[in-house]
Amino acid sequence: MAAKWIEALTGSLEQKKQYRQYKARIEALPEPYGTVAKATDRYLMVAGGIVDGDVMVTMLTDLADLWERAAADGTPVRDIVGDDPSEFAETFARAYNGKVWLDKERTRLNKAVDDAARKEK
Known part of the structure; x- marks a missing residue:
């Protein structure tokens, strides 16, 4: 019972455990x-x-798997990230569908414009 209350405030304890393992x-x-x-x-x-x-x-977790495999195989880091490491990271992140913080801001902006436009009429 206490775990559910704590998770309501802090988020999933299992996710925190998995994150610590990843780190x-x-x-x-x-x-x-x-x-x-x-x-x-x-x-x-x-x-x-x-x-x-x-x-x-x-x-x-997949990122840790990738780097562990590269280390085990002796793959050069540039063979993994290429010439543009930021592009590699962004492409890697895009492979994981999920809400991003910008989604909330897009919704907020769209609502603000819609509300303002309705008041114009």
Whole structure:
């Protein structure tokens, strides 16, 4: 019962556990994979904008899988991210359908314009 109340305030405890596991996996990566994975993580947190926790956890788990596999295979980081790492990160994020914070702002803008236009009449 208390867990449901806490989750109502803080979000899913399971998602938080999965996120901590993801962070530990990224921290354990050898260099240069760890550095690039952390930089990609930061970029996704700022630019990705995904607000659905389940989608975010899935995306980050897949990101950890990608970097772990690249490290295990010895794949050069540029072979993964290409010449434009930000484009790589944005393309990676687009593969995960979910609400992004910008969706809320688009809705808010559209409503404000609709409301103002109705008052014009």
